[in-house]
Amino acid sequence: MATRTTGTTPAEASTLETRGIEPVPAEERKGRPGQLFWVWFAANISILGLPLGATLVAMGMTVWQAVVAAVLGAVGSFAIVGAVSIAGRRGGAPGLTLSRAVFGARGNIGPTLVSLLSRLGWETVNTTTAAFALLSLATILFGTSPQAKEHPVLTIVCIAVFEALTVVVAGLGHAFLVAVQRWATWVFGLLNLVVGGFLVATIDWAAVGAASPAPIGVVVAGVGVIAAGTGIGWANASADMSRYQAPAVRAGSLVLSAAAGAGIPLVLLISLGSMLAAGDPSLAEAGDPVAALRAMLPTWMAVPYLIAAFGGLLLSNHLSVYSAGLTTLTLGIRVRRVWAVVVDVVVTFLGAIYFILVADGFYTPFIAFISALAVPITAWVGVFTVDMLKRRHYDPVALVDTSRTSAYWYRAGVEPRAFGAWAAAIVVGYLFTTAGPSDDAWFTGPLAGTWFGENGLAWVITFVVGAGVYAALGGARTAAGRPT
Template identity: 35%
Template sequence: MTTTTPRGTTATEVRRRGVETTGIEIIDEKERTARPHDLFWPWFAANVSVFGISYGAYVLGFGISFAQAAVVAVVGVVLSFALCGIIAIAGKRGSAPTMILSRAAFGVQGQKVPGVMSWLVSIGWETFLAIMAVLATSTIFGRLGWGGGTPTKVVATVVVAAIIVLASVAGYHIIMRLQSVLTWLTGAATIVYIALTLGHVRWDAVRGLPSGSWQSVVGALVMVMTGFGLGWINIAADWSRYQRRDASSGAIVAWNTVGGALAPTLLVLYGLLLAGSDPTLAQGITADPIGTLATILPTWFLVIFLVSAVLALVSGAVLGIYSSGLTLLSLGVRILRPAAALVDGIILTAGTIWVVFFAQSFLGPFQSFLITLGVPLAAWAGVMIADIALRRRDYDEDALFDAHGRYGSVDWISLALMAVASVVGWGLVVNTFAADAAWNNWQGYLLQPLGLGTRTAEGWDGAWPYSNIGVLLALLIGLVGGIVLRRGRVRRQEAGDAR
């Protein structure tokens, strides 16, 4: 049967124009032509951004030495993207989006619980990237004397939103080609940025940074992991679903990890050198990362820097909006994939306009809300990774769409694990935007009873509160609990029994 778009155009004709019409359904065997090394391009392009340099200031903000921070950067970035690589294995096994494949672990209907959370996280983070791109344009135009006020922001908002929406509506094949081009452009501009600013590094100041407690090291590690790989983990299989059946799982993990981690690792390390050399620069990065990083550049490079910074932020937003559209479809919304991407793109645009032009204090509460969602996201990731590790066969494709199939309607063990992990995790993290988001200060309720910290009028005292160990514990509870409690169920599923 020939499918049609709302305007009567056949899906085949739409595909000829370069638009991907495949939604949450299983990818046809003949279309599974991608190889593991193809995963390098989207992951590298989405993460080769000068914005990664700003994380150097954030890491040193935990009061640790350069050596400690360097270990945190390497381990945190690589480990977090390796976890994404493991999730990507599911894409090859099932040739469906991440949130459809997650039905094997949570049940066809039960998956809607983490699905809603995933959709909110994706929409939120990509809106944040779009906001950063618009504000960066305004800041740099202001320094160039071209005016950084409302007209500049209006044009920047229109251009940024248009690129993100059009690319995400076009779909997988257009995005893969776009990302391969952006990789070279943003990569080259980033190399030039490092060359131009290398003279600002003061090795004596960097070496003189005092060491911090190991709890502070853990806190910095959690921040790096959530800021990089864990921020992408709920969409990791979306880009591996076009992989060939005979693709090596090890190669998928490796290329996913290298593509995602290579640039951020180097950028954060360089950011540590810059922030450790200049406390004023480090302080400015906290409030305006892109604009502050531009202050140490010669004027002639500012336009190139702006273009590369904006393109890198847009690149990440494109991946997120494309995947959030797939997640929306997995929740039962009955529209075509391009339309789903367009809906999410409109939400992103509206959110960007509100923050840039109307909101008086929004970024703090907004980030607080997104960070709060990071705990159940980590719990979901633990359960999903455990499920992938336990399985020895490809997914039953029909059962992923049938609540009466072998995966069932609701997997109560997985949902219970996610709930327990979230309760424990929220109890061991604190709201880092307490002044802007006082409504979120309920977190950290286990710290004082366990003797790990003391709440004061100014915040928290003690070594543990700002370690945010709750994120790692949520991940581990989901992972270990999934392996121990769901082993028998997975075996029965693979034997064809839905019980």
């Protein structure tokens, strides 16, 4: 029997979640928005917010402009995450499983595969950064060299420790994850406050005050960078957590829990990163952001900093790996949910080894990665959001039926209006996209030099095209002319 996951008692929290992607029965949905607040807060207290803030300063912004960009980009993008999570409350199923109702049993494979790549990429980033944190800690405690390639065995052990702690939480499932995220937030959140307070004392306030404001277009571009690097990447995972929310929970409460839960730590971390970079621009170019920040601290403060960095990344990885396991099942791989989690972790384990021991850099691929995948994910968000405006019900049987008998089979397994709008938005979005840093881009679209492209608005255009084309074609209209 599937376990009930409310996160209300120790017994429930420690029980293995046996449910896969099948919808949660209404009587078992007892979650509250307050639980999701802690889930999103915990997932965003990692130090990756600091280099994002440094990137804004590197673009030419003042600290105060960076703060504005952080608020608009982080809070705004996670408000979208909260809006998409409404579908999880309605259908009781993971986001990419609900997406079958929109794109069709076969047509949904495309968005699902992109989502899985996004999750695996973020997990590799988390794992790589966490391994750097443990390596730096080993340097302090044991006097080893900070260069990972000089200690390959130690590096692999650091990666394995992080992955093992991830599997324990993500493997046990939703209730245990919710409980861990809430209580761990207090521990690692307080550590972050202590370290952040010390870092504030090192800020070059003269450099902060002397900076000249950047044009408004640069600020707009900064909002795009923050949105793409924070909320947009989580949008297709939001329903994975909200599927246990009680049917009576208000939609506005879900939006607020995500926007505030993620927005508070992100705005603080991004703002701090921008202040630090104003006095030390090298932070934005650091191949190892953990080591760059570690160098600013005395040894006695570096230890709690590295522990806080490791913990924040671990909390983010819990949520990402849990979602990746559900997304793997949605692709049609027939294994138990816990084994899907293990498979995903093995992939990111190998990816982290490559980035640390083989590749020459880490931060440049990170920027290229988030900017490249922001386009297809945003296209999916546009189509899915329009569909939500009409769709109030998801057929629980059809969601897990990928055969020709499914109510969501449509035409040869594809809903042509939704899939066509998604594909069109991707094509148009990439026309305006520069994937990666401008001086070392992986890809530059032919319209990337226009005002929209230069100001990082490719993701906005992608959303508008995806939502607009799908809406023009009728949105969640069925063959009978009614939304399901």
